[in-house]
Amino acid sequence: MNKKGFILAFLFASVMALLIACSDNSNTDEPGNDNDSNNDGEQAEQVLKIANDQEPAGLDPHKTPAHSSVRIYSQVYSGLVQFDADMNVVGDLAVDWDQPDDQTYVFNLREGVKFHNDREMTAEDVKYSFERILDEETASHIASYFSNVDSIEVLGDYQIQFNLKSADATFLSNLTNASAAVVAKEVVEENGDLQQVAVGTGPFVFEEWVPDNRVVLLKNENYYDENLPKLDQVIYYTMKDEAARMSAIRTGEVDLTTVSAQSADLIKDQEGLEVKDYQSLEYSYVGFNNEHEILSNEKVRQALSLATNRESVADIVWGGDAVVSGPVAPSMGDWAIDVTEHELYSNNLEKAKELLAEAGYENGFDITITTASTYADMVDTAQILQQQWAEIGVNAEIKQIEWGEYIDTWVNKTADILVGRNGSGTDPDRALNYFFHTEGSANVWNFSNADYDELVTKGKTTVDLAERKAIYDQAQNDLLTLSPNLFLVSPMKYVAVRDSVEGFTPYPHDGEYILEVTKK
Known part of the structure; x- marks a missing residue:
């Protein structure tokens, strides 16, 4: 089965939508005006x-x-490779590949594949595409996925070699991302x-x-x-x-x-x-601006975590069809830790008040929660947080904005607190490195911790499965303690x-x- 790779994403889009009217059947731009079958028993229009x-x-x-x-x-x-139905990495534009050593991948490409402008795709296009991703001027959201690429060599029209700076356990799975696409230079x-x-x-x-x-x-x-x-x-x-x-x-x-x-x-x-x-592989989250005067204090972020009843979010926002989650969604199986065992998931209001007092906010503080007006679950989540945090003296104002402005807010890091949803991806590196390493392409929280960076970098370059799991277990626990985001629930x-x-x-x-x- 030719599966397109999992996509990330989920969070970001622009503010454009139209409620499509259906009353005038003469308008061929509207859905419902094509006849999918006819009375003569002919095959349905595909x-x-x-x-x-x-x-x-x-x-x-x-x-x-x-x-x-x-x-x-x-x-x-x-892209070069993709996931099949069982999440095995299989060829897409690449027929197969070899790994002569831990730092080298050689891909053999399909011959005769054409771009939609009728030009044949070759190894030069693969090289151009990944160099474009890595070019700082592109500002690609997946640049950090491939930051370990040292050089790319065209070995022939249908063969290309990636030379890595170090072993990388995530390289193949990152190639399945829909954004790791091969594009045509002349079109760009x-x-x-x-x-x-x-x-x-x-x-x-x-x-x-x-x-x-x-x-x-x-x-x-x-x-x-x-x-x-x-x-x-x-x-x-x-x-x-x-x-x-x-x-x-x-x-x-x-x-x-x-x-x-x-x-x-x-x-x-x-x-x-x-x-x-x-x-889903999604989770809902509360993102903090870690350079905010108040939110830069780790104890404040921890207090807000303790004041958050995640089970209530699952029940009220998602009708019970969601499970409490960390940065690695439970649907990723053994990669996900049992976050309910972490102290900051205990919904301990007294401890939360103690932490606020230690941080110098015994009487609480005022803050703004920004959310997208176009997603009811995000608005509902913000309202629940507003009520829950009020119990420890935090007065949260909710700011609802349209989706285009929300995207700009996310990119430009202009919110104090942002409610949203992310995708854990198909490897824990995305959930832990891409979003929270200091140089992570999607770290929009101004979060930086040298020890954490070292840990997740080690996880990326560790090939042994058991060792990787131990590293990422620790990284998840550390991230929950540091609380640059609060991770809430993973919905159906x-x-x-x-x-x-x-x-x-x-x-x-x-x-x-x-x-x-x-x-x-």
Whole structure:
């Protein structure tokens, strides 16, 4: 099975959404106007209509981590390797690879693979793509994933070698990330970047992006796997309001959409619909600006952790369909520690008050929690925190902002406290290094701890599995103690699917795999 790599992301997108009207059937831009079947028994039109909750933030895989973008460009671009259904690393643009030593990887590429502009993809394109990721001017969100790359050598048109500075247990899994895509140099140079264009080698070809409305992808007739994809067209409709998405999936105007736990309960028994669920790799979090006058004090952050009742967040925000989590989500199995055993998860209000007093805030303090108005779970989480922290004298004001402003706030580190969601990824290095190492590409918290940096760097370069686990167990415990973020819960995910859709199975590492989907 050709699986696209798990994507990270989840947190980031731009503020664009449109509640798609359905009353005028003469408007061919609206969902529900294509006939999926006819009375003559002909084969159904292979068009999949998906309702999305956010507008893409851009289409450049090397620069844009927003999930609303990843779900689209992951269908357009390919990388060297990918995960299969069982999370084994398998070839994508690479047929196979050798590892002569711990610091060298040689990839043999598929011959005859073409970009969507009909130019053949070669090793030079792979070299260009990863050098672009590592270029500081690109400001790639995955640059730290590949910071251990010392040099890249083209050995032939279809062979490329990566030379690492040291052994790296994460290198192959990082290559499965959808943002580690191979791009065409001439397209970048012609457009300046890839935010408004998409020319890859993946299973679908970018056709159009109508802002506030839809993104259309077409089947790549020259995809290297001649049996895939099975769909001829995929249309992503932007529908910010969940009520609109619920209405659209109920009436058949769209074929597939993600829904909340509450909405899943409302439609689970409806004829013509199926709700598929899976335990996500996501966790909700509270991010602190570690250079804030008050929040720079570790005891303050610890007090807020002790004042947070995570079980209440799971019950109230997620209807009980979530588990208490640390930075490594429980769905990652043995990599995740039992965070409920950590002292700071004990919801001890007296201890929290003691820590605040020791930090010089015996009477509490005022603070602002920023959250995204477009996500009900984030708003609800902020409101619960506001109530819980008031019990130790913390007066939190909630600031709700639109998604585009939220993204800017995250990038520019301008919030005191930010409520959001992250993805643990498929290797603990992402959860612990990418977000919290001083040089981590997604460390937007102004957090820096030399001992912690040394520990997670050691984890990245340790090949022995048992040793890595021991290192990451310690790193998780240390991170909970340092509390640069508070980690809350990992929710179940729900996808509502029309019964006309066949072959769709969401996975924790890829909830939107559609290459084998067909319409009946």
